[in-house]
Amino acid sequence: MPLLDERSDLLEIKGLTKGFPGVQALDQVDFTLYAGEIHGLLGENGAGKSTLIKVLTGVFKRDGGTIRLDGLDIEARDPADALALGIGTVYQEVNLLPNLSVAENLFIGRQPHRFGLVRTGEMRRRAAEILTAYGLDINVADPLGSFSVAVQQIVAIARAVDLSAKVLILDEPTASLDAQEVETLFRILRDLKTQGIGIVFVTHFLDQVYAVCDRITVLRNGRLVGSRPTSALPRIELVSMMLGRELAEEALHRNQRPAVTGNPVVSFKDYGRRRLVEPFNLEVRPGEVVGLAGLLGSGRTETAKLVFGIEKAETGQAFVDGKPVRIASPRDASRLKFGFTPEDRKTEGIVAELSIRENIILALQAQRGWLHLLPRRKQEEIANRFIKLLDIRTPDAEKPIGLLSGGNQQKALLARWLATEPRFLILDEPTRGIDVGAHAEIIRLIERLCEDGLALLVISSELEEIASYSDRVVVLRDRKHVRELSGAEVSANTIMTTIASHQ
Amino acid sequence: MRRHLPVLITLAVFIAGYLICLAQFPSFASTRVIGNLLTDNAFLGIVAVGMTFVILSGGIDLSVGSVIAFTGVFLAVTIEQHGLNTYVAFVLILGLAALFGAAMGFLIHTFQIPAFIVTLAGMFLARGLCFVLTTDSIPINAPAYGQITDIAFSLPGGGRLTFIALTMLVVVAIGVVLAHFTRFGANVYALGGNRTSAELMGVPVGKTTVRIYMLSSFLAALAGIVFSFYTSAGYSLAATGVELDTIAAVVIGGTLLTGGSGTIIGTLVGVLIQGLIQTYITFEGTLSSWWTKIAIGALLFAFIVLQRGLSAASIRTR
Numbered sequence: 001m002p003l004l005d006e007r008s009d010l011l012e013i014k015g016l017t018k019g020f021p022g023v024q025a026l027d028q029v030d031f032t033l034y035a036g037e038i039h040g041l042l043g044e045n046g047a048g049k050s051t052l053i054k055v056l057t058g059v060f061k062r063d064g065g066t067i068r069l070d071g072l073d074i075e076a077r078d079p080a081d082a083l084a085l086g087i088g089t090v091y092q093e094v095n096l097l098p099n100l101s102v103a104e105n106l107f108i109g110r111q112p113h114r115f116g117l118v119r120t121g122e123m124r125r126r127a128a129e130i131l132t133a134y135g136l137d138i139n140v141a142d143p144l145g146s147f148s149v150a151v152q153q154i155v156a157i158a159r160a161v162d163l164s165a166k167v168l169i170l171d172e173p174t175a176s177l178d179a180q181e182v183e184t185l186f187r188i189l190r191d192l193k194t195q196g197i198g199i200v201f202v203t204h205f206l207d208q209v210y211a212v213c214d215r216i217t218v219l220r221n222g223r224l225v226g227s228r229p230t231s232a233l234p235r236i237e238l239v240s241m242m243l244g245r246e247l248a249e250e251a252l253h254r255n256q257r258p259a260v261t262g263n264p265v266v267s268f269k270d271y272g273r274r275r276l277v278e279p280f281n282l283e284v285r286p287g288e289v290v291g292l293a294g295l296l297g298s299g300r301t302e303t304a305k306l307v308f309g310i311e312k313a314e315t316g317q318a319f320v321d322g323k324p325v326r327i328a329s330p331r332d333a334s335r336l337k338f339g340f341t342p343e344d345r346k347t348e349g350i351v352a353e354l355s356i357r358e359n360i361i362l363a364l365q366a367q368r369g370w371l372h373l374l375p376r377r378k379q380e381e382i383a384n385r386f387i388k389l390l391d392i393r394t395p396d397a398e399k400p401i402g403l404l405s406g407g408n409q410q411k412a413l414l415a416r417w418l419a420t421e422p423r424f425l426i427l428d429e430p431t432r433g434i435d436v437g438a439h440a441e442i443i444r445l446i447e448r449l450c451e452d453g454l455a456l457l458v459i460s461s462e463l464e465e466i467a468s469y470s471d472r473v474v475v476l477r478d479r480k481h482v483r484e485l486s487g488a489e490v491s492a493n494t495i496m497t498t499i500a501s502h503q
Numbered sequence: 504m505r506r507h508l509p510v511l512i513t514l515a516v517f518i519a520g521y522l523i524c525l526a527q528f529p530s531f532a533s534t535r536v537i538g539n540l541l542t543d544n545a546f547l548g549i550v551a552v553g554m555t556f557v558i559l560s561g562g563i564d565l566s567v568g569s570v571i572a573f574t575g576v577f578l579a580v581t582i583e584q585h586g587l588n589t590y591v592a593f594v595l596i597l598g599l600a601a602l603f604g605a606a607m608g609f610l611i612h613t614f615q616i617p618a619f620i621v622t623l624a625g626m627f628l629a630r631g632l633c634f635v636l637t638t639d640s641i642p643i644n645a646p647a648y649g650q651i652t653d654i655a656f657s658l659p660g661g662g663r664l665t666f667i668a669l670t671m672l673v674v675v676a677i678g679v680v681l682a683h684f685t686r687f688g689a690n691v692y693a694l695g696g697n698r699t700s701a702e703l704m705g706v707p708v709g710k711t712t713v714r715i716y717m718l719s720s721f722l723a724a725l726a727g728i729v730f731s732f733y734t735s736a737g738y739s740l741a742a743t744g745v746e747l748d749t750i751a752a753v754v755i756g757g758t759l760l761t762g763g764s765g766t767i768i769g770t771l772v773g774v775l776i777q778g779l780i781q782t783y784i785t786f787e788g789t790l791s792s793w794w795t796k797i798a799i800g801a802l803l804f805a806f807i808v809l810q811r812g813l814s815a816a817s818i819r820t821r
Contacts, residue, residue: 080705095703099696099763104689109705117684159704 009071010035010198011087011167016065018055025051027222028065033167033198038189040213040230041202044242044296044461045432047219049202053169057082057089069167088160092172094152096159098145103127105144106159130158134188150181154188161192168192169200174208175297176275186212204297205478206235206500220244235500242295243463243496259487260288260471263322265455266338266424268307271316276302279315280481282474284424284455289446291470292459293495299479300459301343304426307457308340309333334367336424339417343428343459345406349413352402356394356412357383359401364419386415390445407438414445424455431465443469463492475499508813509757510769516755516802517776524779528786534662536782541668544778546571546726546733547748548671548771551756552678553722554749555770559682560715561695561762562618566607566625567723568745569633570600572738574727576633579641579737589647597724603629604720608713622716626746633739640738643731652732667729674722678767691715695762751803752777759810776802 011033018026026048033039043049054060056067058076067074069086076082079089096105103124104111111118112126127140134154144152153173160168170189174182189199189212201213209216209230216233218225218241225241264283272279277299284290292300305311307318309327318327320336327333330340342348350359360383365374374382383397390411394404401412410430417425430446431439446469450456460466466473472486475498483498485491525531550567557564577596581587587595603625611621654666682688690711693701702708730742756773758765780798784790 079703083705095697095700097693097696097700097704097763100689100692104692105704108689108693108701109686109707111686111689113686117680118686118689120684 008035009033010069012066012068013052013056014066014068016052016055016067017063018051018060019063023222025222026055026062029219029222029224030227031217031224032227033200034215035166035198036193036196037214038193038199038201038212040209040216041200041219042204042209042216042238042242043219043225046221047242048222049219050171051222052219053089053171053200053202056169057087083160083163083165086164086166087169088157088163088165088167089169089171090153090156090160090173092175094149094156096144096152096156098152099143101141102131102138102144102147102155103140105155106130106140106162130162131155134158135184148181150177150184153177153185157188157192161197165197167198167200169202171202172204172297173201174203174205178275182208204295206238206295207478209238210235218242236497239295239496239500243461245463245492245496260285262286265320266307267319267322269317269319271306271313271318273302273306273311273314276311276479277306277476278480280474282307282457282481284457286423286453286455287450288471289450289456289458289469291466291473291490292457292476293463293466293473294476294499296461298476298499299481300476301428302479303476303481304340304428304457304459307333308338308426310340331366334363334420337420337422339363339420339422339425341410341413341417341425341427341430343432345409345413345433350401350409353400355398356387356392356401356404357397359412360386360397360415360419363416367420382419383415386412386419390415390418391441405435405438407434407442410434410438410442411445414442418449422454424457425449426457426459428459429461430458431460431462463495467492467495509764509810510766510772512809513755513757513769513772513776513806517772517779520776520779520783524783524786528783531782531786534658534660536662538658538662538664538668540775540778540782541671542663542665543733543781544774545665545667545671546729547745547752547777548774549674549729550719550723550726550745551749551752551770551774552674552767553719554746555678555753555756555758555765555767556682556691556715557618557719558750558753558758558760559695559762559765560691560712561698562611562712562715563622563750564607564625564716564719564723565619565622565746566603566629567719567726567749568742568747569626569629570603570720570723571727571730571742571745572740573629573633574600574724575731575734575737575741576636576641576739577737578728578731579643580636582645583641583643589645593728596727597721600724600727601717601721604717604723605713607720608716611716612709612712618716630739636739637737638739640736642736644735648732648735667732670725670729674725675767675771678770682767687711687714692763695759695764697763748777748799751799755799755802755806757806757810760807 009032013029013031016026016029029052041049051060055062058078058081074085076085106127107123112122113119124140131138136151136154138147138151144155173185177185193199203209213230215227215229216238217227220242262285264285267283269281270279292303294300306313309329309332312328318325325336357379361374361379380397387394387397392408392411394408401409431442434442443465446456446458458466467490470490472484473490473495474481475483475485475495477499485494530536554564554567574596578592581592582589607621607625610616611618651666655663658664690706693706694708694711731737752773753770754760755776756769758769777799781795784792784794
């Protein structure tokens with residue numbers, strides 16, 4: 001066998017399979033990690049990244065396949081066991097104990113002790129020593145929770161490495177760090193790399209992937225798309241691997257519509273919030289659909305949350321009909337006749353136990369205040385009108401909404417806001433997890449609403465789809481609105497190349 | 504500094520309270536009053552040390568009052584009716600209580616039942632067992648009782664530091680060492696901080712939970728022994744509601760009810776604040792003793808609001 005590389009395989013995963021009821025989360029996935037490399041693991045929602053990590057760290061049991069660490073077959077029972085085997089994981093939300101001191105966090109369970117008493121001085125001295133190697137000069141006697149997330153993550157990394165981790169998994173470690181903190185983290189990762197530790201780096205930030213990763217593995221829909229050295233993988237190819245489409249002739253030709261004119265219903269100037277989305281300008285006119293496109297974590301949902309007041313903006317000003325308004329809460333937004341159907345229908349959208357009728361009148365009732373109860377007859381009339389109008393498939397309005405299919409739930413959520421007669425509607429991934437037939441119906445519905453003069457802001461990962469109904473598309477990358485496409489520019493190809501381009 | 508703020512506030516409240524008492528009744532400065540303060544609240548102090556560990560771990564122990572009552576009844580019945588040696592009876596009840604606590608801890612951990620429910624059941628069980636043994640109040644006349652209560656060190660100024668008070672202070676000292684200088688202590692704080700994280704970091708969650716409740720019940724039985732010195736009797740209805748006084752003392756002492764933060768010393772001061780209010784009302788003479796409860800209620804409320812404010816402030820500065 002020819003020697004291709006000096007490097008040795010540290011972690012070798014072959015044919016890993018894991019299924020959940022109704023989903024094949026991992027399907028025959030292979031993954032190899034060398035000692036002393038930083039390996040980016042990428043993929044969009046549902047690609048199987050988190051399942052892969054959870055199987056690796058013993059949170060889930062695998063259905064099939066082998067995991068070899070240093071040439072030995074392993075199967076971790078739980079994360080603590082995985083760490084004992086040499087696989088340490090650092091999550092975005094640090095899993096340490098904020099109420100204990102930094103030193104205790106580093107040493108819990110293995111504190112130096114004599115006569116049954118912990119030698120606190122010795123423990124602190126050693127903790128400070130460990131952290132100095134990471135360039136961290138802090139008082140290790142202070143509670144961990146009094147430090148920034150960045151410091152907490154470094155402590156978590158130091159702990160894992162000190163517990164003899166050979167493989168270090170970082171699950172979106174940079175999501176809540178600022179640029180300088182990211183740089184510090186990268187310096188540490190490069191340093192650990194030279195010590196022969198294999199690092200798996202999960203992130204959505206393409207710039208960071210190219211800044212620090214030696215190789216990249218892309219998963220999509222639970223399958224391996226490919227593993228390549230970073231230097232041999234141009235951005236556009238990476239994006240196309242992640243999104244699962246080639247740069248090709250437009251499959252779907254958009255009906256060219258005349259550009260929408262008129263005064264914007266809503267506009268936002270320099271609207272932003274630190275660590276969420278950089279300040280952006282956005283305006284939507286009546287009868288216009290503006291699409292928000294970008295990879296997962298690029299700031300699409302965050303933009304929607306700012307616009308709807310779920311997160312408060314720190315900078316900028318919002319205007320409705322040209323007049324400045326304050327949107328500090330969803331209540332404010334709803335009063336301004338905004339509507340919002342969230343990405344996560346199950347936990348943020350529907351109230352599963354309540355009936356379709358109750359779900360549909362929810363927003364309208366909230367607007368009226370609880371003292372002005374909608375008469376039951378009126379409630380039924382509204383519910384039945386929308387069930388018919390949007391073609392919600394249900395025997396009657398009293399069925400609990402949790403029993404409906406995804407597409408019908410989505411329509412009911414739309415009905416909830418349409419009942420309030422909104423002027424501006426934000427739809428976050430309106431077609432996710434919906435079968436093909438209902439998918440087309442939702443898109444037709446969006447187009448119909450637009451013709452009725454509603455202003456729409458739609459987020460979607462499906463590039464063809466978003467290109468087909470949007471008048472304009474705002475492309476986001478790394479928490480920034482990078483470019484606005486309009487007219488003939490609106491196509492899946494341009495969106496993709498914009499996502500992949502940098503600076 | 505911020506970490507010690509709750510306990511410093513508790514201390515400040517105690518000192519302020521003491522100065523108010525002193526201004527009104529100069530005899531508060533006497534060692535006699537101070538000695539009595541320690542002796543009279545010794546049982547509460549002992550049981551509160553155990554409760555502090557429980558609350559630090561994010562749990563609660565509602566059974567301690569019943570365990571105190573059961574201890575009294577058990578001692579009275581075994582010593583007076585069955586002629587058991589007093590010290591053997593002490594060892595027996597301490598062992599029994601430890602087993603009882605261990606069983607509760609085991610149930611809480613194994614079946615993931617809220618501590619509130621398990622110890623509520625324990626509370627009814629222990630109280631019920633008292634009535635199984637006897638429904639009467641049985642006096643304890645064993646000579647050992649007189650001997651132990653008589654042990655005391657004279658303090659300058661006519662006060663006495665009794666053996667009972669000393670026992671409490673020793674329990675507090677052991678509690679301090681256990682909480683702050685052992686792995687067990689760190690594990691208790693870890694559990695209260697975040698149970699899932701603690702488990703992921705390899706903290707022996709089950710073993711620690713069992714030991715925490717074992718310690719609490721053991722100390723409740725010790726408090727029960729001390730309590731029987733005051734009353735020289737065992738009575739099934741004794742010490743009702745003591746679990747709530749104990750929880751109040753722990754919280755006033757600066758321990759977070761949600762767990763993870765607090766000190767044993769703070770608990771001692773919390774107990775002394777309760778004792779101080781009681782003593783003041785006794786000195787005052789015209790106030791009903793129910794005013795103690797009202798004062799405790801107001802203090803408790805103030806402290807919980809204060810803790811909320813402090814934790815909110817610490818999140819903001821992060």
